[in-house]
Amino acid sequence: MKKNEYKVGTPNKILKSLPLAILAIVLAAVTVLLINI
Amino acid sequence: MLERTEEFFKNFKIEYALEFIGLAVLVYFVFAVLRGNKARSVSVIFTLYVLVTAVVSYLAKLPVGVSLLFPLVFAIAVVALFATEIKRAIWTGKSKGHDGKHLEGAALQENAKECINEIIKALQNMSKNNVGAIIILSNSNMPTAILDSGVAINSNISSQLIESIFFPKTPLHDGAMVINGTKIQVAGCFLPLSQETNLPKELGTRHRAGIGITETINVTSIIVSEETGVISVAHGGKLKRYADTEMLKNTLRSFYWQDMMN
Numbered sequence: 001m002k003k004n005e006y007k008v009g010t011p012n013k014i015l016k017s018l019p020l021a022i023l024a025i026v027l028a029a030v031t032v033l034l035i036n037i
Numbered sequence: 038m039l040e041r042t043e044e045f046f047k048n049f050k051i052e053y054a055l056e057f058i059g060l061a062v063l064v065y066f067v068f069a070v071l072r073g074n075k076a077r078s079v080s081v082i083f084t085l086y087v088l089v090t091a092v093v094s095y096l097a098k099l100p101v102g103v104s105l106l107f108p109l110v111f112a113i114a115v116v117a118l119f120a121t122e123i124k125r126a127i128w129t130g131k132s133k134g135h136d137g138k139h140l141e142g143a144a145l146q147e148n149a150k151e152c153i154n155e156i157i158k159a160l161q162n163m164s165k166n167n168v169g170a171i172i173i174l175s176n177s178n179m180p181t182a183i184l185d186s187g188v189a190i191n192s193n194i195s196s197q198l199i200e201s202i203f204f205p206k207t208p209l210h211d212g213a214m215v216i217n218g219t220k221i222q223v224a225g226c227f228l229p230l231s232q233e234t235n236l237p238k239e240l241g242t243r244h245r246a247g248i249g250i251t252e253t254i255n256v257t258s259i260i261v262s263e264e265t266g267v268i269s270v271a272h273g274g275k276l277k278r279y280a281d282t283e284m285l286k287n288t289l290r291s292f293y294w295q296d297m298m299n
Contacts, residue, residue: 031088032056034095
């Protein structure tokens with residue numbers, strides 16, 4: 001797809017992927033804790 | 038459990054940190070792939086799956102190696118399921134998000150009537166001249182991979198533009214056009230074909246593509262047959278043929294007043 005304008009009106013990439021990253025970190029932390037204790 | 042947690046932090050080993058980093062990267066990767074392909078419901082299933090298997094591992098005191106296999110198996114399944122999309126994202130070097138809605142609320146309502154008229158006018162003209170066409174009405178829910186297979190148009194809807202795109206021998210006429218709200222988002226897209234065996238033989242690839250996309254994604258497709266000029270509407274994997282003006286109006290109205298408002 002050519003360079004497009006979909007970015008207009010959407011937050012920047014880092015902000016957009018922040019919730020997913022936080023969720024991934026929390027999920028990984030809980031899992032590692034549960035499987036190691 | 039509290040004592041064991043305390044012990045875990047007191048005797049913190051480098052393995053724990055490595056397990057945490059590896060797992061966090063794996064989970065983020067799975068989330069990113071699922072989000073890029075509009076499979077958010079699978080993300081919820083994945084989250085629950087990881088939590089449940091972790092709890093089971095804790096209760097059954099499974100070895101760490103075995104416990105870590107559970108999320109890994111899910112990740113492998115996701116890779117297998119979205120192999121093509123992942124390959125495409127790797128080759129293009131980025132995974133773009135297309136979920137920006139073009140217009141909201143009032144502006145959408147204001148333009149919707151005009152859009153409905155323009156789309157119907159184009160469909161009728163193409164039907165009259167036996168020009169094949171396939172238009173997908175999407176509510177920002179088309180998978181990135183399909184949008185990437187076309188060419189971004191991002192233009193207001195006009196009957197002239199729709200007819201020009203589908204005019205035979207033009208570069209984009211053979212693919213599908215995606216209408217997102219009051220914009221023509223992309224044209225020339227490749228769609229998955231329906232594998233339904235009971236479809237009438239006279240329905241060609243265009244109809245199969247129009248039905249195929251509605252089988253997996255909650256969108257509506259409108260197809261104009263190149264041979265007969267018959268207009269058909271597909272939704273939820275079901276095809277309604279011989280659409281007249283009234284049926285088209287109802288389809289487009291429900292798209293603009295229901296789908297787009299949700």
